[in-house]
Amino acid sequence: MTSQDTMTTREQSLRAKVRELCADWDYEPRCDAWGGEADPAFSRELGRRGLLALTWPKDLGGAAESNLSRLAVTEELLRAGAPVSYHWAGERQIGPTLISHGSRALQDEFCPRLARAEISFALGMSEPDAGSDLAAVRTTATRTDEGWVVNGRKVWTSGAHFADYLYVLARTSKGEDRHAGLSEFVVDTSAPGVHVQPIIGMDGGHHFNEVVFDEVHVPDRWLIGSEGHGWQQVISQLAFERGGPERFLSMYPLLGAVLDTGVLDDTDRAALRGLTAQLTVLRSLARNIAADLDAGRSPVAQAATSKYLGNRLELAMLDFVRPLLSRCDGRIRALFDAAVIASPKSGLRGGAAPVMLSIVTKEMQ
Amino acid sequence: MSTTILTDEAAQLAATVADVVTTWALPVAGGLVSEAEHFHDQWKVAEELGWTTILEDVDCTSFEALAESADLIDAAAAVTRALAHAGAALPVRQTLVARALASEPIATGPIVVSAHSFGVWDPIATAFVGADGTTEDRAAQGSVDRDVAARPLHRTEPPEDLGDRPDGVLAQFLLVQEIAGAARGAIEQARAYVSSRVQFGRPLIKLPAVAQELGRLTIAQRQLDEAIAEFARRLHTAAPDRIRFAAIVARALACDVASDVATQAHQLHGALGLTADATLRQRTLLLWADRDEGLHQRSWGVDTLPNREVDLWTLSEPEHTHRL
Numbered sequence: 001m002t003s004q005d006t007m008t009t010r011e012q013s014l015r016a017k018v019r020e021l022c023a024d025w026d027y028e029p030r031c032d033a034w035g036g037e038a039d040p041a042f043s044r045e046l047g048r049r050g051l052l053a054l055t056w057p058k059d060l061g062g063a064a065e066s067n068l069s070r071l072a073v074t075e076e077l078l079r080a081g082a083p084v085s086y087h088w089a090g091e092r093q094i095g096p097t098l099i100s101h102g103s104r105a106l107q108d109e110f111c112p113r114l115a116r117a118e119i120s121f122a123l124g125m126s127e128p129d130a131g132s133d134l135a136a137v138r139t140t141a142t143r144t145d146e147g148w149v150v151n152g153r154k155v156w157t158s159g160a161h162f163a164d165y166l167y168v169l170a171r172t173s174k175g176e177d178r179h180a181g182l183s184e185f186v187v188d189t190s191a192p193g194v195h196v197q198p199i200i201g202m203d204g205g206h207h208f209n210e211v212v213f214d215e216v217h218v219p220d221r222w223l224i225g226s227e228g229h230g231w232q233q234v235i236s237q238l239a240f241e242r243g244g245p246e247r248f249l250s251m252y253p254l255l256g257a258v259l260d261t262g263v264l265d266d267t268d269r270a271a272l273r274g275l276t277a278q279l280t281v282l283r284s285l286a287r288n289i290a291a292d293l294d295a296g297r298s299p300v301a302q303a304a305t306s307k308y309l310g311n312r313l314e315l316a317m318l319d320f321v322r323p324l325l326s327r328c329d330g331r332i333r334a335l336f337d338a339a340v341i342a343s344p345k346s347g348l349r350g351g352a353a354p355v356m357l358s359i360v361t362k363e364m365q
Numbered sequence: 366m367s368t369t370i371l372t373d374e375a376a377q378l379a380a381t382v383a384d385v386v387t388t389w390a391l392p393v394a395g396g397l398v399s400e401a402e403h404f405h406d407q408w409k410v411a412e413e414l415g416w417t418t419i420l421e422d423v424d425c426t427s428f429e430a431l432a433e434s435a436d437l438i439d440a441a442a443a444v445t446r447a448l449a450h451a452g453a454a455l456p457v458r459q460t461l462v463a464r465a466l467a468s469e470p471i472a473t474g475p476i477v478v479s480a481h482s483f484g485v486w487d488p489i490a491t492a493f494v495g496a497d498g499t500t501e502d503r504a505a506q507g508s509v510d511r512d513v514a515a516r517p518l519h520r521t522e523p524p525e526d527l528g529d530r531p532d533g534v535l536a537q538f539l540l541v542q543e544i545a546g547a548a549r550g551a552i553e554q555a556r557a558y559v560s561s562r563v564q565f566g567r568p569l570i571k572l573p574a575v576a577q578e579l580g581r582l583t584i585a586q587r588q589l590d591e592a593i594a595e596f597a598r599r600l601h602t603a604a605p606d607r608i609r610f611a612a613i614v615a616r617a618l619a620c621d622v623a624s625d626v627a628t629q630a631h632q633l634h635g636a637l638g639l640t641a642d643a644t645l646r647q648r649t650l651l652l653w654a655d656r657d658e659g660l661h662q663r664s665w666g667v668d669t670l671p672n673r674e675v676d677l678w679t680l681s682e683p684e685h686t687h688r689l
Contacts, residue, residue: 008685079678256674269667276670277617280610280681281591287683288591305584354577361580 010065011072017049018076029081029257031335032250032342035207035349038162039083043117046077046084052091053115056099060107061115067290075245075283081253085159090114090121093240094167097184101225101233109221110165110186122163124154124187124211125234131156131352134169134234135178139213141170141185147220148172150187150213158349160196160209163189168213169234172227182230186222187213203341236298242350243289243303248282248310250346251317254335258320263327271320278313282306301363308356311347318343375436375443382447385410391452394641398454398515399489408455412473416444417457420465425532426498432603438535439597442542449546452647454516456486458543462536468498480521481528481536483659485512487519496532514654529609529669537612538596544619544655545589551630551648552582558634569633578633582626589615589622598684606669610680613666623656 025045030036046052054070056062063069077084095114098107113119130136139152150170160166166187173181189196193216199208225233255275258264264272285306292299318339325333347353392401411417419441424430431438445458456476463477471477475491477500487493488506495501510518528536556579559569569575596611627649631638638645671677 011685256677259672259674259677262672264672266664266667269670270664272670273613273617273666274621276610276677276681277592277614278588279677280595280614280683281588281618283681284591284595284683305587308584309588357577357580357584360584361576 008068010069014051014054014069014072015076017051018073018080018082021045021049021051022077022080022082025082027083029253029335030083031081031252031254031339032346033078033081033253034084034088034246034250035158035342035345036085037083038086038120038159040086040117040120042083043087043120046087047116047118052087052117053095053111056095056111056115060095060099061112062095067293068287071245071286071290075249075286078245078249079252079256086120086162087114087117088246089123089159089167090119091117092244093123093237094121096240097167097224097233097237100236101184101229103221105221106186106224119164120159120162121165121167122157122160122189122209122211124157124160124166124168126156127153128155135182135231137169137171137182139168139170141168141172141183141218143172144217146217148185148218148223150185150193150216150218152213154211154213155199155208157196157209157211158207160189160211161198161206165189166194166211167224169230172230179231181228182234183227184224184230184233185218186224187216187218191216191218193217201341202344203338207345235300238350239289239293239298239300239303241303242307242356243286243293243299245283245286247307247350248279248286248313250342251314251339252279254321254332254339255317257332257335258324258328261328261332263324268320268324275313275316275320278309278316282310282313285309301359304351304356304359307350308353308360311353314346315343375439378440379443379447382416382444383451385414386448386451386453389451389453391644391647392454392515394646396515397509397511397517399486399517401454404455407453408476411455411457416448417460418464418473419444420461420535421467421470423465423535425465425535428531428534428603428605428608431531431535432601435597435601438538438600442539442597445539446542446546449543449648449651450550452547452550452644452651454514454647454651456482456490456516458539459486459490462532462539463492463494465535466496466498466532467494467500469500471500479532479536481533481659484519484521485516485654485658487521488517512654514650516654534600534608534612537616538593538600540655540658541589541593541596541615541619544623544652545586545593547648547651547655548586548589548622548626551626551645551652552579552586554645554648555579555582555630555633558638562635575633578629582629585622585625589618592618595683602684607680607684609669610671613669616666620656620660623652627652627656 051073053062054065055067058064095111127137141148141150166189168185168187171181172183175181193214195212197210198206199210201207289299289302321336389407390403392398419437423434423437441461448457459482460477462481463479466479476489477492478486478490479494488509491503493501493503510520512518559575562569592615596615599608599611634645671680
C-alpha cells in the first residue's frame with residue numbers, strides 16, 4: 001500500500017488540482033509565499049476552480065467540506081511556493097470568523113466575494129503597545145447614531161496597502177477587566193480617515209503597514225458578533241491563525257529544491273534525518289488540528305505547539321541548507337537569501353515563541 | 366497470556382501496570398539493577414501478569430502479519446511505556462521482542478533476548494532467539510558489564526543497521542515507547558519538584574524561566590508522542606517503506622527528546638535530583654541508555670530517507686486512519 005492509497009479520494013483530488021494549477025501558472029516559487037507579493041489573478045483562479053473557502057457553507061460561496069480538505073489545498077500551495085498572499089488572511093480566518101460570529105447580513109455581504117477572491121482583507125490586531133498582548137489594544141470604537149467611529153493606530157498590518165478591507169479589533173468600553181470591552185469590526189480601507197503608511201522591511205520590501213484611523217465611520221452592520229465579546233471571538237481565531245501548515249512550510253520550497261539537486265552526501269543526509277522527523281510530526285499535528293476544528297473544538301494550545309515547533313523547523317531548514325550553498329546554483333542561493341531575510345518575521349507573526357510557550361505552560365498548570 | 370491483557374484497551378493496561386508497580390522498591394543507586402533486592406520478585410510478577418508474553422503469538426516475519434497484530438503490539442507498547450514511566454527496571458521490552466521473534470513458544474519464566482537487545486540484559490538471559498527465530502538456551506555469563514542505566518550488558522559488535530525487517534521495526538517501536546514513558550516520568554517528577562520547592566519566597570514554578578522550560582519540555586514530549594502515534598498508525602497499514610520511514614522519524618525524535626528531557630529535568634530538579642535517594646535517575650539514566658542503543662554509526666537510517674522532494678512529501682504525509 002502506498003501513501004496515495006491511504007489518502008482519501010477527495011483530498012487526493014484536491015491536491016492534484018492544486019498541483020495542476022501551479023504547474024500551469026507562470027510564477028517563481030518562493031519561500032514565505034503567503035506573506036509575499038500578492039497575485040490577485042492566481043487567487044481568483046483558485047476561487048474559480050473551487051479551491052478556496054472549502055469549509056464554508058455552500059450558500060456563502062463555500063463547499064461545505066472539512067478542514068482536512070482545506071489542509072490538503074493549503075499544504076500543496078505552500079509546498080509549491082505559490083503566490084497566495086492576496087487571499088490568505090481573508091480565506092483563513094476572516095471568513096471563518098464572520099461565519100462563526102457575524103450576522104447573516106454581514107456574511108452575505110463579504111463571504112461570497114472572499115470565496116471568489118474578489119476582495120482582500122488585512123488583519124488589524126497589533127498596535128504599538130499591543131503586540132502579542134492583544135488585550136492592551138487602545139484603538140477605540142465609539143457608538144454614534146449611524147454606527148461607530150474608530151480612532152487609533154494599528155501596526156504590522158500585512159498587506160493593508162492592497163487590501164480592500166481591514167479586520168479591526170477595537171475597544172468599545174473600558175473597565176477593570178482588560179479582556180472585556182473589546183469588539184471586532186470590518187473597516188473599508190478606502191473610507192475617509194483611514195491612512196495606510198508603509199513599514200519598509202529589512203529587505204527593502206513593502207509587506208507591513210501602519211494604519212491610522214482618524215474619525216473613521218463604520219456602519220453598525222459591520223460590527224462582527226456581539227459588542228464587547230471581541231476577546232472571546234478573537235481567541236477562537238487563533239487556532240486558525242497559528243495551527244495551519246504555513247507555520248512550518250514557509251521555507252519548504254527551499255528544502256525541496258535543494259533535495260532535488262542531488263548534492264547531498266551521507267553526512268548531509270544524516271542531518272536531513274532530524275528535519276524530516278520534525279516535518280513529519282508537524283504535518284501530523286496539522287492534521288490533528290484540522291480534525292479538531294472539524295469536530296467543533298478550538299485547539300488553541302495545540303496550535304501554539306505547532307507554531308512553536310514550526311518556527312524551529314523553518315530555522316533548522318536554513319541551517320541545513322547553508323553549508324550546501326556552494327554546491328547549489330544561483331536559483332537556490334536566491335531562494336535561500338530571501339528565506340533568511342523572511343525568517344525573523346516567520347517567528348513573530350501570530351505571536352512570538354515565548355508567547356506560544358506561555359500558552360502551553362498555562363495549559364500545563 | 367492473561368485474559369486481562371488480551372481484552373483490555375492499551376490505556377487501561379498501562380493504568381494497571383502503573384497500579385502494580387507504584388509500590389515497588391526501585392533499585393538502589395550504584396548497583397546492577399539485576400542484582401537489586403526485589404528484581405527477581407518483580408520479574409516474577411511481570412511474568413505472572415502476562416506482560417512478557419503479550420507478543421508470543423505475533424508473527425513478525427512480515428509487515429502484513431504485524432498489521433494483523435496491531436492490538437497486541439499496542440498492548441505491549443502500553444506495558445513498556447508504563448514500566449519506563451514508573452522507573453521500573455526489568456527486561457520486559459527485550460523479552461517481548463525476543464518472544465515475538467521466536468518461531469516456537471518459549472516456556473514462561475526465563476529472561477529472553479535477541480539481537481535487537483544489542484547486548485542489554487544478555488548476561489543474565491537464559492535464552493537467546495536468533496534472527497531465524499530459533500531459540501538457544503544460555504548459561505549465565507561470568508563477567509558482567511553494565512550500561513549507563515546499570516543494566517547488565519554484553520558488549521556486542523556494532524550492528525550494520527537497526528533492522529529493516531519487521532522484527533527490527535517492532536523492536537524500534539517498543540524502544541521509542543520506552544523512551545517516551547521515561548521522558549514523561551522525568552518531566553512529571555521535575556514538575557512536581559518545582560511546584561513544591563520554595564525558593565526566593567515562592568515555588569520555583571512561579572519563576573517564568575522555570576515555567577517556560579517545563580512548557581518547552583512538554584512540547585518536546587508532545588512531538589515525540591505524535592511521532593510514535595504516527596508510527597503506530599502506519600503499523601496498521603503494512604506498507605513497508607512508510608513504516609520504516611516512521612521508525613526513523615520516531616527514533617530520531619526520541620534521541621533528541623531523551624537527551625533534552627534527561628538533561629533539563631536534572632537542571633530543574635537541582636542538586637537534590639543527583640542524590641542516591643532521588644528517583645529521577647530511574648528515568649534519566651534509562652533515557653541516556655536507550656538514546657544510543659544500537660546506534661553506532663552517524664549515518665544510521667539514511668538509506669531510508671528520501672532522495673527527492675516528491676518522496677519526502679509522500680513519506681511525510683500522515684496516515685488518514687483514526688487518531689491514537
